Amino acid sequence: MAGFEPGSLPDLLPLYYRRLFPYGPYGRWLSYGVVVKNYFQRREFSFTLRDDIYVRYQSFNSPQELEKEMQKMNPYKIDVGAVYSHRPSQRNTVHMGAFQAQEKELVFDIDMTDYDDVRRCCSSAEICSKCWTLMTIAIRVIDRALVEDFGVKHRLWVYSGRRGVHCWVCDDSVRKWSCAMRAAAVEYLTLVKGGSETVKKVNLTDPIHPFISHSLSLVEPYFEEYALVGQDILGSSESWEKVVALVPEYILCLLREFPKKRDSVQRWELLKKKMEKCKPSHAESEIMLQYCFPRLDINVSRGVNHLLKSPFSVHPKTGRVSVPIDLRKLEQFDPLAVPTISCLCRELDTAPEEEDGEKENEAEPEPKRRTRDYKKTSLAPYVRVFEQFVEEMDKSRKGELLKKSGRDRGGDWAGQFIPVFNHPDS
């Protein structure tokens, strides 16, 4: 996967946008079943072009038009914004103040840089397999809360391409949430508070809210492997001093006894014993949470008009594609194994042709050829995840419409409906 040169983007992007970007499911996603009038048409996109030229308020009359434009402009980066009251490209024809952002997915951006104070293996934009566990934990904790507490049905987790993950919550009702609601959701999900000036960033008081206890039970299984072994947070006096600073009442006795123990695991046992003996406290949980609990950027989530990197956009610095993450295979996800654009283009070149391939390929219309193109590359499994996500939403929408029309007609019609896939002959 090595060998990506940012300088090669101008050559690779045209190929990517012509033959690999999954326009089909992408357009279906953002059309949301064409239920609301001009929903796709009122969506803002922004493109970052070469030489850092940034264009906002791009809007398109159809997914096909978007596709043509992307193939023409070959943007380095694509962002998705809000659905506005009017087509963004025509905002200058609208009365001042009448052009408003109306709806958007609820999004989260979890960035590894925000954990720099608690990870020792890397810093800023670097990531490795050791600290990636933080993202795994973050996804588990946030996703559980979204689904179980907020009742979310349709969400997509995406690798950002460099140092974090994004989440797109797409439920109909959630897209309509106000700024205040979005901020409230982030507040609910926040446990780690304070900047560089704050030493102890997690403070728990009784009673412990179910959100916190659920999250703790998700964090605990990872703690030993990630923090004690991988990060070795009690491995040396330099690192354990930081931990001990979170339990000021025990600093002296811990500093005295830690050197006697062999490794982080033993020292953690010692710490736990001390906590148990002395006075009931949440210190143990607070340490675990400070080192592992997800850190969200409220500014990304709060604004209805906030622009966020699109899934399947390429990261201009790493060349990696922003791919959806399969939650069923979360533990196996390896950010460093995500295909780069150069790798994908190489795969396209060297892909074996099918029998009678060339002739058939030429005779076929372009879109069909392209549908098979990505399948020849490592992008395939990620597109599959995306397609399933879009299908789920389609199914759910159909189900709602059925329910609604069943209700409207007094329920008789719905009772007579025999779903095709349950046909007795099939």
Added chain:
Amino acid sequence: MEFSREKRLKARLAGDRRGDLYPHSLQFYLQPPTENISLADFENFAIDRLKLLKVVENLGVSYVKGSDEYKSRLEREIRKLKFPFRALVEDDYDARRKDHISHFILRLAYCQSEDLRRWFIQQEMDLFRYRFNELNGDLVEKFLKYVNLSYGAISKEVKEKLAVQLLNSTPGLSGAKVEELEFYKVPLQDAMDLFRVRRVYLLNAFAYVPQTDIVAIVLNNFRTKLSKALALTARSLPAVQSDERLQPLLNHLSHSYVGPDYSIQKNIGKISLEHIDALSVKSFPLCMRQLHKALRDNHHLRHGGRMQYGLFLKGIGLTLEQALQFWKSEFIKGKVDADKFDKGYAYSIRHNYGKEGKRTDYTPFSCMKIILSNPPSQGDYHGCPFRHSDPELLKQKLQSYKIPPTGITQILELVKGMHYQLACQKYFQLTQDVDDIGFSLNHPNQYFAESQKLLSGGREVKKEPSEPESSQQKLSSQKSTNSCSIPISSNTEADTELEGLDAYFTED
């Protein structure tokens, strides 16, 4: 006999239908009233509601909201003013109708500016909160259904299943309380303020809200609706204001002063000019003390200051001759010579006394008027110091007047909460050395009159108001009114109304 029997029958029949109109003692005021009413009713309903809201404001700052003292006093006011109170539907129709109509009239007066809207919404919310908390048993759920907030209470079985989670997510509740209280299933969006700080259990896009917190949610809903409605009302206001029958009343209301206007000079000639300096320290409210000092220091006041202070002096009993002498003597010490004074300033003083031009007898400004209109700019000394002065400067001034530090802190707290008149009441308490001001301050001349009363021993300093005392006061204040009043005003109706209101303001 027959006639009255008929009337009673009709009333009973009508009552059944009327009961449908107002099934609960409180409402969200979603539908405006559509009947015809007399102008007198229009005015009286509005004034009564205004009095009620002022009491709500006053009580809200003097007592802890929801405490027994707060509730019993508010209940007293509500009954006195004949607003709905926990009664059965048949008995309560008139009160509920009055409640409905008066709310909508006040909307017209209070939608006009951000300040007015904020004040109105705050008092209406406090009133609503009180009434909602008085609902008992299943009335809560019935009412919620009525306003389309279909928050169903969860069943005992569900509550048992979720008992631990409910206990852990709702701070301040014991296991026993969880069992005892009703929990309502509220959609996520409506419980934002609760889940934001994790004070409620969330499951599958619903918040499980205990009875004790449901009022916060309902209030939030009420506030959102009222806020939107006021914005809409403001837009259609020009049409309403063009009705000349309504315009004077609405303006009068939005300056929300419904007490004596001190245009009748009860104490004419009782003030001597030599005493004004001493009076300004002893009995003037801070705004007038400030103006008096500025006049003495600068030998001048600008127009806003001349109006506010000049009319106040008229209200405390300065005659036209005294006024002319007073202002002239001060102005000529400054840059104005006698001739210029006679030509310019004297004219406007006479104008204020109704001796020139339209011959309107101008009335001294009420607190509302001073607070809300004509804010002072650089070089002005008028306005309300609690509203218009920089808090630091206000603090220094109070310190220079030897107000004790705890008192100053209390005053500044009230100022921070935008309770300017209450801050002035506190100032009264501290300067007059009383524990309880004993009246609701709405007018600088009222401040003066009350202070004078205290100093002349016409009123006892009391700690706990009791019935016989207050009725005694009523008598004594009315007596003094009768002995001093000079029937200058031709409006005898206003006289009697004012006397009644006078008594209102001297009661606790």
